[in-house]
Amino acid sequence: MGDGAQSSADEIVTAGFVVIGDEILSGRTKDRNIGYLADFLTAHGIDLAEVRIVPDETSRIVEAVRDLSARYTHVFTSGGIGPTHDDITADAIAEAFGVGIDFHPEAVAMLSKRYGSADLTQARMRMARIPDGATLIPNSVSKAPGFTIGNVNVMAGVPSVFEAMLEALAGQLKHGTKVISRTIEAGMAEGRVADDLRRIQNDHTDVSIGSYPQFDGKNFTTQLVVRSRNEEQLDLVVTEIETALERLRAEA
Structure with missing residues (x-):
């Protein structure tokens, strides 16, 4: 050790x-x-x-x-x-x-x-x-x-x-490079954003995208957590997700 x-x-x-x-x-x-x-x-x-x-x-x-x-x-x-x-x-x-x-x-x-x-x-x-x-x-x-x-x-x-x-x-203990995370409130059900998340994840395999559905008693929404040790890649993926969410909201 x-x-x-x-x-x-x-x-x-x-x-x-x-x-x-x-x-x-x-x-x-x-x-x-x-x-x-x-x-x-x-x-x-x-x-x-x-x-x-x-x-x-x-x-x-x-x-x-x-x-x-x-x-x-x-x-x-x-x-x-x-x-x-x-x-x-x-x-x-x-x-x-x-x-x-x-x-x-x-x-x-x-x-x-x-x-x-x-x-x-x-x-x-x-x-x-x-x-x-x-x-x-x-x-x-x-x-x-x-x-x-x-x-x-x-x-x-x-x-x-x-x-x-x-x-x-x-x-x-031997330590590693810390993982950085960003949380995005999607404001929509998980199913609506799933295809975009799959595409973005496939394009950026060194970044982890977690999708966590939530229910407030009336509506389903989704919290997205993006994690990476590379801040530049993390910011890029967050931008792509936010762009996709803006498009989906406009289409609603």
Whole structure:
């Protein structure tokens, strides 16, 4: 991983996210980390390309982590690094990388300072078990650290802790060129503008055009979002879309 380095102009930096937990899949816990991570990565020029939600099963975690690690520049995981019996993520990550796992002296010291010797139970000590070769991710909220191994960043599922760990990682991540976006209110139903959008998109493959229909209770309208890393191309496409919309309005 880079030390907050920018990519070259033609390189796209990507990320995958593995959300771990039966409680997410059952609906008992509503995930808040996907949206936060997407916003965070977008601000740093990193494309969140894939999200997988997997149960608390070692084989499923190993499979997802290995697959996404091979596909993307960065991988993030959330959940399963707490003190209870079903917190199996650290062991699964060790298996995914084919390394051992043991108590990390620095992690033990962090937890000892946080809880004191009387309250540092065997269960809490589980949070100091870190795969061999991993580096710690600081946790300013509850002190129990996450960790990074290879291109995989393993973090807690509790949103406030997840966010704190992500902020701690920011300077270490390889960043890319930020995507610029423009929003256009079409003022008409999606079907009316679809043909023009298809033509413009085909002419400008390095620009992404998103079409989002909306309904206000009476009428359908459409919000268009144009995204690109190239501002000149972005402005050109926005102009073409606005010209097309003006023509369609005149024809109505």
